[in-house]
Amino acid sequence: MSGETVRAGGPGHGVVGDTRAEWEIREHDLGGTLESGQAFGWQAVEGGWEGVVAGRWVKLAQEGNRIRAQTAVPMQDWSWIRDYLALDEDLEAIVATFPRDEPLMKAVGECRGLRLLRQDPWECLASFICSSTKQIVQIREMVRLLRTRYGTLVKVPTGTDPWHAFPRAEQLAGLEERALRECKLGFRAPYLLKTAREVTEGRLDLDAIRRMDLGGARARLMELPGVGRKVADCALLFGFGFREAFPVDVWVRVALKRLYFPRARRLTARRLEQFSATHFGPYSGYAQQYLFHYVRTRLGRSWARGGGMANGE
Numbered sequence: 001m002s003g004e005t006v007r008a009g010g011p012g013h014g015v016v017g018d019t020r021a022e023w024e025i026r027e028h029d030l031g032g033t034l035e036s037g038q039a040f041g042w043q044a045v046e047g048g049w050e051g052v053v054a055g056r057w058v059k060l061a062q063e064g065n066r067i068r069a070q071t072a073v074p075m076q077d078w079s080w081i082r083d084y085l086a087l088d089e090d091l092e093a094i095v096a097t098f099p100r101d102e103p104l105m106k107a108v109g110e111c112r113g114l115r116l117l118r119q120d121p122w123e124c125l126a127s128f129i130c131s132s133t134k135q136i137v138q139i140r141e142m143v144r145l146l147r148t149r150y151g152t153l154v155k156v157p158t159g160t161d162p163w164h165a166f167p168r169a170e171q172l173a174g175l176e177e178r179a180l181r182e183c184k185l186g187f188r189a190p191y192l193l194k195t196a197r198e199v200t201e202g203r204l205d206l207d208a209i210r211r212m213d214l215g216g217a218r219a220r221l222m223e224l225p226g227v228g229r230k231v232a233d234c235a236l237l238f239g240f241g242f243r244e245a246f247p248v249d250v251w252v253r254v255a256l257k258r259l260y261f262p263r264a265r266r267l268t269a270r271r272l273e274q275f276s277a278t279h280f281g282p283y284s285g286y287a288q289q290y291l292f293h294y295v296r297t298r299l300g301r302s303w304a305r306g307g308g309m310a311n312g313e
Contacts, residue, residue: 018074018075019070019071019072019073019074019075019157020068020069020070020071021068021069021075021078021081022066022067022068022069023066023067023082023087024065024066025065025066025067025087026065026091026092027091027092027112027113028062028065028067028085028087028091028113028115029062029111029112029113029114029115030049030060030061030062030067030085031044031049031062032111032113032114032293032297033085033113033114033115033116033117034049034051034060034117036114036289036292036293037136037292037293037296038116038117038119038234038237038238038289039051039117039119039124039127039238040127040136040139040140040142040143041123041127041140041143041144041147041166045059047059047061048060048061048062048068049061050160050163051163052147052154052163052164052165052166053080053081053084054080054081054084054120055152055154055165056071056072056073056080056154057071057072057154057155057156057157057160057163058070058071058081059071060081060085067085067087069081070157072154072155072156072157072160073155083118084117084118084119085115085117085118086115086116086117086118089115089116091113091115094283094286095108095286097281097282097283098280098281098283098286098287099279099280099281101260103255103259103260103291104280104287104290104291106294107290107291107293107294107295108290110294110298111290111293111294111297111298114289114290114293116237116238116243116285116286116289117238118239118241119238119239120166120239121206121209121210121235121239121240122166122168122169122199122206122239123166123239124234124235124238124239124240125195125206125221125235125239126146126166126169126172126192126195126196127139127143127166128231128234128235128238129188129191129192129195129224129226129227129231130142130143130146130185130188130192131231131234132188132226132228132231138184141184142183142184142185143166145182145183145184146166146167146172146180146183147163147164147165147166147167148162148164149179149182149183150167150171150172150175150179151164151165151166151167151171152164152165152167152168152171169195169196169197169199169200170196170199170200172192172193172196173193173196173197173199173200173201175193177189177190177193180192180193188226190225190226191224191225191226191227192226194224194225195224195225195226195227198224204220204224206240209221209236209240210240210241214236214242214244214245217232217236217240217242218232218233218236218245221235221236229248229273230247230248230249233245233246233247233248234247237285237288237289242285243282243283243284243285243286244282244283244284244285245284245285246273246276246277246280246284246285246287246288247285247288248269248272248273248276248288249292250304251292251295251296251304252288252291252292252295253272254295254304255291255292255294255295256272256275256276256291258303258306259291260275260279276288
């Protein structure tokens with residue numbers, strides 16, 4: 001790298017210059033983090049992952065304890081990708097707040113270095129509106145179609161396939177519902193369209209959501225069409241910085257049932273909400289992601305079906 005400078009700060013330090021940067025950081029599983037169901041715009045390529053963050057194409061790679069980033073445009077300030085990857089968070093200290101129960105410690109041990117991203121609130125909310133009743137591969141396809149058809153083209157290195165940013169709310173607000181259905185959104189199309197119009201017309205202030213407490217922020221998002229508690233909590237955890245939000249989807253519901261309440265005949269949603277709100281500590285959203293990733297990638301669907309998951313979930 002030409003013109004390099006070294007910047008230190010947080011638990012990792014970066015080497016910055018031109019179109020490349022790298023950081024040395026302990027406890028980071030980049031691949032697991034990008035593919036753990038919290039973001040849907042990353043594409044695995046030879047030697048790493050490509051995506052768009054803050055309107056910029058970026059390729060990320062990991063070698064040992066080094067995270068490398070490449071952009072198409074020279075960068076002097078790399079804070080945007082450091083913030084997205086949450087490199088300033090002390091993962092060891094976060095995990096130390098977890099209860100020392102066997103299921104969670106097993107998940108942490110199997111998924112070491114898994115981190116939460118700090119995504120753009122609008123992109124995150126819109127993506128999870130698309131997620132209802134869909135598997136990750138299907139959500140990725142919907143997000144890809146929204147990007148390529150309605151997002152802004154971003155600069156990429158010569159020889160790289162074209163990439164588009166996720167469309168802003170105002171880019172979707174003027175569309176017809178039919179256009180979103182053509183992106184495979186199905187019944188979710190009017191939900192996303194109405195939410196985009198609320199943001200564009202100022203009725204939904206995304207910045208104000210960040211300043212609320214968890215209960216108030218959740219209640220405001222659940223006023224939106226198609227946003228139930230799970231979608232709201234996903235958006236709050238991955239996009240708005242509420243590390244205590246605990247989304248309960250089918251995977252997490254089965255995990256809680258089989259790992260924490262194996263003898264319970266009937267578990268209500270209310271009981272699971274109360275348990276998750278009190279058991280896992282101040283970073284319960286982190287704990288949720290470890291459990292989700294562990295049961296989905298290590299235990300798998302056959303194990304989950306033993307806890308009541310249907311074949312299509």
